[in-house]
Each structure stands twice: as structure tokens, then as C-alpha cells.
Amino acid sequence: MRAWMLPAGSDGFEKLYMEDLPDPEPGPGEVLIAPKAWSINYRDFAVASGHYFGGALQAPAIPLSDGAGVVLAVGEGVTSVKPGDRVQGSFFLDWIDGPHTMGRALGDGHGPGMLAEKVVLPAQAVVKMADSLDFSQAACLPCAGVTAWNALTRGRPVKAGDKVLVLGTGGVSMIALQLAKAMGAEVIATSSSDEKLGRVKDLGADHTINYKETPQWGAAVKEQFGGADKIVEVGGTGTLGQSIAALANEGEIALIGVLSQGEPPSPHGLMMTGGSIRGIFVGSVQMAKDLNAFVDRHKIEPPIGGRYAFDQAPKAYAHGWGADSFGKTVIEM
Numbered sequence: 001m002r003a004w005m006l007p008a009g010s011d012g013f014e015k016l017y018m019e020d021l022p023d024p025e026p027g028p029g030e031v032l033i034a035p036k037a038w039s040i041n042y043r044d045f046a047v048a049s050g051h052y053f054g055g056a057l058q059a060p061a062i063p064l065s066d067g068a069g070v071v072l073a074v075g076e077g078v079t080s081v082k083p084g085d086r087v088q089g090s091f092f093l094d095w096i097d098g099p100h101t102m103g104r105a106l107g108d109g110h111g112p113g114m115l116a117e118k119v120v121l122p123a124q125a126v127v128k129m130a131d132s133l134d135f136s137q138a139a140c141l142p143c144a145g146v147t148a149w150n151a152l153t154r155g156r157p158v159k160a161g162d163k164v165l166v167l168g169t170g171g172v173s174m175i176a177l178q179l180a181k182a183m184g185a186e187v188i189a190t191s192s193s194d195e196k197l198g199r200v201k202d203l204g205a206d207h208t209i210n211y212k213e214t215p216q217w218g219a220a221v222k223e224q225f226g227g228a229d230k231i232v233e234v235g236g237t238g239t240l241g242q243s244i245a246a247l248a249n250e251g252e253i254a255l256i257g258v259l260s261q262g263e264p265p266s267p268h269g270l271m272m273t274g275g276s277i278r279g280i281f282v283g284s285v286q287m288a289k290d291l292n293a294f295v296d297r298h299k300i301e302p303p304i305g306g307r308y309a310f311d312q313a314p315k316a317y318a319h320g321w322g323a324d325s326f327g328k329t330v331i332e333m
């Protein structure tokens, strides 16, 4: 089978190379999958450049956490899926349900990655994809989708009528926008680009703010809309101060991303609103199952801003990294 690999010590996605590897076989409790589509997350750039947890890759590794495809075979004892089933991998292999559990994660350079023609996963980390989705759409969910789902449904769960603020037009934020709309929320979205804000409106955003033209967008959210009950915080230290300023009384910041740098802000603003900050690290297998059921019920189609063939994987990375990217960038077999 063919697989894309990153070399030991990789310092960027430009180092991706294709390799022919022996076909993997599923052992007891394992599932052999033929991925048909993959999606790229911000994390994948960090893994490729040696800046993810654990630093530079110590050995060559197959990248990417997110893929969807068809079950080819199952190992002894596997009854949860069968050959022919349409499935996704789960970002975390061992966090099945319940409270946050760190553990093995797909595509981190230490264990299995998805960007290959065949992948073996433990059956517990194989999730049946929503019937309503094609493989490319389903490949958008394991990291960005589950993260957005965790952000919106845990801690202070979003309810109809809530105001939800999503930052920028990346994968997590655009899926969060779609999910929040389906939950009956009023969504405020920010972007550096007026052109992208037009596309955000098409996806259902009720209000938009250009964060370059309105650097004090936190105060703007508070003054114009009374503050946000839930904030999908993908910016990190560079945006957290504005997010605290944007919070409605007893609202929650779902702390997710590291897209921007800055001095950590004073948390004292939280005392004025009774607000809270909750850390998010993707989510469990059960969250992935719940998300697929919700997506199926509401016929949500994750927004795909770029499509590339399997042999163009480095071009897909370049697009996802570039200023023109919107929502998810996918690779298709």
C-alpha cells in the first residue's frame, strides 16, 4: 500500500514523501480500513514542523488524525463493525466515554496515522459515519467536529436562544457555527476577511465582525449583542482578552486553540460576569458517535474549502496553511 510519511526530525509539511509499505493485517480486536478521504487540521502543521507535544519526530511516521473510509476486514472478536461499513477513526484511541482521558492519539507521530491506503485501528476507536455524509464530509469530523461538539455540548451546554461566538473561519469554528445554528443559537462570527464573512453568512451566521477592522471586537460583541453565552476560543493567548470582554453573564469560554500569540490577559474580567473558561482536548469516541447522530438528524454538511487528490497531499497542506483556506481542506482518494 501507499502511505504518506514524515521523516524523523521533520521541520515542515514540505518534507512529506510517499512510501510503499507492506499491507497491514488486523489482529484480534482490530479493524482494517481503506480510507477514502482525509482532512487536515492546524495540529497537522505542528506535527510536521516538530512543534507538537513531544517535539520533533523521533522516527518516520504516517501523519493525520482524520480519515473516513470502508472497513475491509476485522480481526478476531470484533463485532461492532463488519466489512463494507462506512467508518471514521476516533482522534483518541482510548477515551471511550466519560471524563477527559489522555492517551494514544491518531496522527501525533508516535502511533498510527490515517494518511495511507490502509490503516489498522483498535475496534473501540472506529466510529460508524453518519449515513447523510459522503467520505470527504465525514473526514472533517474526527478532530475539528468533535472539538466543536465538545465545546458546545459540555460544561455550559448551548441551548436555543443562546449567543455563540466563533473566532475566524477555520475548521473548528465553521463546524461549530453549523452545530450551534442547528441547536437554535444566534451565532456571531469573526474573520480577518470581508469576503470570508460573506461565506460565513451563507453558512447561517447571524452577525459578523471583521477582527482586523474592529480590534476591540470583544467590547463590540458585548455592546451590540449583550455578550456571548459560549465562545469557541481558537485564538489562544492573543485573543483571550477580547473573548473575556465578549462574555455574557455566566457565559463560558471553550478554550481550544493556539492560533495567536500574546501576553496572557488578566482573568479578572471573569469575576464581573461570573464567567468561566473550560479547556477542551478534542473528545471521546462517544462524543464522535453523538456528533454523527446529530449531523445526520440535522443534515449538516461540513464546509469544505479545498479538495486535493491523494497524490497531491503536500498541496493540500499548503492550501490549508494559506490565507485562502476556509473551513476544512480535504484529501480524496
Ligand SMILES: NC(=O)c1ccc[n+]([C@@H]2O[C@H](COP(=O)([O-])OP(=O)(O)OC[C@H]3O[C@@H](n4cnc5c(N)ncnc54)[C@H](OP(=O)(O)O)[C@@H]3O)[C@@H](O)[C@H]2O)c1
Residues within 6 Å of the ligand: 040, 041, 042, 043, 143, 144, 147, 167, 168, 169, 170, 171, 172, 173, 190, 191, 192, 193, 196, 211, 234, 235, 238, 239, 255, 256, 257, 258, 259, 260, 280, 281, 282, 283, 320, 323, 325, 326, 327
Ligand atoms: N484543543 C483541541 O482539542 C483542539 C482541537 C482542534 C483544533 N485546535 C486548535 O484550534 C485552532 C483552530 O484549529 P483549526 O483546525 O480550526 O484551524 P484552521 O482551520 O487552520 O483555522 C485557520 C483560521 O483561523 C483563523 N485565525 C487565525 N488567527 C486568528 C486570530 N488571531 N483570531 C481569530 N481567528 C484567527 C483564520 O480565520 P480568518 O482567515 O477568517 O481570519 C484562519 O483562516 C488551532 O490552534 C488548533 O491547534 C485545538
